[in-house]
Amino acid sequence: MKFPVRSLANVSYNGSTGHFTLKGKKKERTLTVNTVKTFAQTLKMMALSKELIQTDDIATKREAYYVSKNWAEARFKEQPESDTVMEDVEAFFSVNREQLGFVPEEKGGDVAGRLVVIDHDRDTGEELRIDCTRFGSGAYSIPISVEDLKFETDAQFILCIETAGMFQRLVKHNYWKKANCILISLGGVPTRACRRFVRRLADSHGLPVYVFVDGDPYGYSNIYRTLKVGSGNAAHLNEYFCVPQAHLLGITPQDIIDYKLPTHPLKDVDIKRARDALKNDPFIQHYRSWQLALEQMIKMKVRAEQQALAKHGLNYVMDEYLPQKLANVGRFLP
DNA sequence: TCGCTAGCCACCAGTGTAGG
DNA sequence: CCTACACTGGTGGCTAGCGA
Numbered sequence: 001m002k003f004p005v006r007s008l009a010n011v012s013y014n015g016s017t018g019h020f021t022l023k024g025k026k027k028e029r030t031l032t033v034n035t036v037k038t039f040a041q042t043l044k045m046m047a048l049s050k051e052l053i054q055t056d057d058i059a060t061k062r063e064a065y066y067v068s069k070n071w072a073e074a075r076f077k078e079q080p081e082s083d084t085v086m087e088d089v090e091a092f093f094s095v096n097r098e099q100l101g102f103v104p105e106e107k108g109g110d111v112a113g114r115l116v117v118i119d120h121d122r123d124t125g126e127e128l129r130i131d132c133t134r135f136g137s138g139a140y141s142i143p144i145s146v147e148d149l150k151f152e153t154d155a156q157f158i159l160c161i162e163t164a165g166m167f168q169r170l171v172k173h174n175y176w177k178k179a180n181c182i183l184i185s186l187g188g189v190p191t192r193a194c195r196r197f198v199r200r201l202a203d204s205h206g207l208p209v210y211v212f213v214d215g216d217p218y219g220y221s222n223i224y225r226t227l228k229v230g231s232g233n234a235a236h237l238n239e240y241f242c243v244p245q246a247h248l249l250g251i252t253p254q255d256i257i258d259y260k261l262p263t264h265p266l267k268d269v270d271i272k273r274a275r276d277a278l279k280n281d282p283f284i285q286h287y288r289s290w291q292l293a294l295e296q297m298i299k300m301k302v303r304a305e306q307q308a309l310a311k312h313g314l315n316y317v318m319d320e321y322l323p324q325k326l327a328n329v330g331r332f333l334p
Numbered sequence: 335t336c337g338c339t340a341g342c343c344a345c346c347a348g349t350g351t352a353g354g
Numbered sequence: 355c356c357t358a359c360a361c362t363g364g365t366g367g368c369t370a371g372c373g374a
Binding site: 062188189190273 | 363364365366367
């Protein structure tokens with residue numbers, strides 16, 4: 001069995017399509033004394049997938065792991081083991097995990113704002129219109145599979161927010177009403193469903209996507225990068241799970257200076273992450289402005305969280321920061 | 335000897351629970 | 355009531371040891 005190698009080293013960034021693509025390196029899983037267990041697990045995982053599809057059922061990653069407990073010697077010890085095998089199967093067939101009948105447990109991705117999501121009732125097929133302006137202080141939760149959803153909106157743009165805290169703040173004060181936008185909470189690294197949701201929504205109405213993350217290397221090179229161009233690890237399906245039209249609103253290293261934000265010193269791991277991104281990340285290497293931003297951050301030796309804007313008052317972010325930034329969309333980092 | 339892989343580790347964001 | 359931990363999702367890197 002041959003699988004595409006899924007790592008940053010085996011992807012290239014294509015400026016015109018806007019996402020990572022595989023370079024074609026393969027790894028091989030053969031049947032030998034040492035690999036017999038993994039080999040068997042891979043086959044069993046495929047069999048489980050087949051069964052799920054035939055019975056139109058699904059299993060969470062955790063459930064699939066427990067199913068393996070019946071596989072005698074081929075059982076998995078820890079869930080991460082079954083996860084990696086599952087991803088191998090996924091890459092092998094060049095389909096996404098959900099199509100194989102494997103789903104993540106509900107997690108991440110809240111939506112609020114001027115948007116109507118059109119879903120269907122599973123039993124009756126009846127059309128369900130979900131109005132994201134009518135959740136009060138709550139929000140609509142992005143489902144596991146977003147492929148069949150349709151959208152109606154007159155919003156001007158989509159604003160993706162890294163932390164739930166900042167999202168809550170903007171929702172509570174109805175920021176989406178003031179700015180006529182759709183707010184989406186990423187909750188750390190965005191899940192695949194979340195990325196796909198943003199992508200389909202943006203494509204269907206030609207909306208620009210702005211991303212608001214913490215001002216640290218992790219926020220840039222993991223969270224933002226993963227949303228925009230996909231990841232090395234899921235390189236076989238980045239074409240669908242990415243948002244090429246995304247741009248970084250903040251917090252940029254320059255913002256820390258311009259807005260006199262309180263900062264924390266960069267930890268060693270932050271510096272390491274930044275240097276690593278400069279050295280190995282094809283996306284960063286493609287954009288000079290990103291390299292400059294990361295180098296500037298390393299030089300400044302500080303990082304700033306989204307919450308740092310609270311220094312100027314709790315509502316400063318809504319009244320000053322976001323309007324000022326949105327007035328200069330052209331200056332956003334790519 | 336070299337290169338690859340499996341298995342382990344690190345990191346982050348968020349949530350829920352157990353215990354002091 | 356707060357802290358610590360375990361678990362979910364995600365990302366990467368390191369390295370011993372095996373096969374070619």
